[in-house]
Amino acid sequence: MSDKPERATAQDFPPEVLTLFDKYVHGVIDRRGFLEQGALLVAAGTTATAVLAALSPDFAHARVAPEDPRITVTHEDIPSPKGYGTIKAIVVRPKGMAPRARKPVILVVHENRGLNPHIKDIARRLAVDGYIAVAPDALTSLGGYPGDEDKARTLFGQLDQAKAREDFVAAADYAKAMRDSNGKLGAVGFCYGGGIVNMLATRVPTLRAAVPFYGPPPPLDAVPAIKAELLLHFAGNDARVNGLWPDYDKALKAAGTRYQAFIYPSVEHGFNNDTTPRFDEKAAALAWKRTIALFKRTLA
Structure with missing residues (x-):
């Protein structure tokens, strides 16, 4: 080593x-x-x-810096349902949008550590590509991402998951209705976030494109409710998640859902995360190319 x-x-x-x-x-x-x-x-x-x-992650080198001149970053509070307060999010927009300009919006859902620097970087990359990115922090009710990965994992064990799911549904509705949205919504998520994106596809009928990276499936009896087109990315060396795929695949086929699924051989769970050694540059580049192609085709 x-x-x-x-x-x-x-x-x-x-x-x-x-x-x-x-x-x-x-x-x-x-x-x-x-x-x-x-x-x-x-x-x-x-x-x-x-x-x-x-x-462990090394956040020292973001691909798109927070102060990048091509983007603007704001912090917004999204109303949480059922009197749960708010869920905090960053919203990243392409710089120089005209007052009446409208852009597609993509909800970015983090891994099981909250809105950490890597996920913020993903949101900034999407803004550079011309999208409005909304990245909520499910840990808001517990104080937000604590700046430490171990502490974040501990907090996730305390998270009310039912509340978190409702928070993300509310965030999706908020994102689609923003004043500078063109009304077309996509979602991308990673690991825990991939599972949330699969869930959102069953809960948000206006979601047009859903891209879960190595995420667990939603309840299979909810699959017929999916209206979005799905693009599912899996790591070849990920028996834990991949073992759940065959039944999900059958359910998607039975429901007539539009989807593509790719398993990237010999790479690890988390292969898209370029802050850890599990990152695989070739697989990540191909998966991201396919992701952006889907968003361009479905959200324009």
Whole structure:
């Protein structure tokens, strides 16, 4: 394994370590559990602590900086349903929109750590591509993304998931109705966010395009309600999520849903996240190219 985390790739780690890290990321084990079990798996001369540091996100280099002159960023409070207060979100717009200009809006749904710097960067990339991006933070009711990935994972375990789902439905409705929206809504989400996007497709009939990255399916009995066109991305080395795909695939076919699904061989869950060694540049570039092509075709 490389001693320089910024140069590490998934290939630098044994598959068993990556599987253990996946359990850690998704709250199956805590930090102590990873360190104890990881100590039995790492190579001689390396510590489990060093491995965890190498696998953890490095937010130092955003692809689109917050101060990029091509975009404007605002912070907005979206009313949450049933008297739950608000859900905070960033809204990123292409710079220089005319007063009466209208753009498609894309809801960006984060992983299981809240609105962290990587997801904000995804929203900024979409604005550079000409879309209005709305990125809510499901952790709003617990104080918001805490600036620390471990703390964020802990908070996610305390999150009222039923409330979070309603928050994202409310955010989708808010995004579509914004004054500078052209009324055409898409959604993209990653891991936890991929599952939320699958859920939104069953709950928001005006959603035109839904792109879940390695996300779990919605309740299968709700699949016939999907009106959006789906583009589903899966990692080849992701047995946990991929094991749920065959039944979802059958349900989509039975419902006559418009969809395409791609499994990217030999890449890890989280392959689109360029802040971690699980990032795969080739697979991520292809998946993102397909994503933007769908948005261009369905939201113009």
